[in-house]
Amino acid sequence: MTLLKKPGVSLLLAGLALFFVVRPIVDGIWVIGGLLGAFSFIVGLLGIVGGGYIFMRSMGKT
Numbered sequence: 001m002t003l004l005k006k007p008g009v010s011l012l013l014a015g016l017a018l019f020f021v022v023r024p025i026v027d028g029i030w031v032i033g034g035l036l037g038a039f040s041f042i043v044g045l046l047g048i049v050g051g052g053y054i055f056m057r058s059m060g061k062t
Contacts, residue, residue: 008054015047 003009018040027037 006055007058008051008056010051011047012051012055015044015049015051017044019044019048 023037023040023044026040027033029036
């Protein structure tokens with residue numbers, strides 16, 4: 001539980017959820033899947049990279 005209090009972990013988890021959970025579900029909707037699928041891919045990838053970077057920086061300072 002203390003891991004969730006570290007900076008960047010919530011952003012990392014949100015990015016992972018967007019990338020691996022929301023994107024496949026949205027891609028199945030043929031009407032809006034193309035636009036929202038690309039959006040969730042980009043935002044999820046940025047969340048993973050940004051959250052991982054912030055988390056690693058916070059681990060180095062402790």
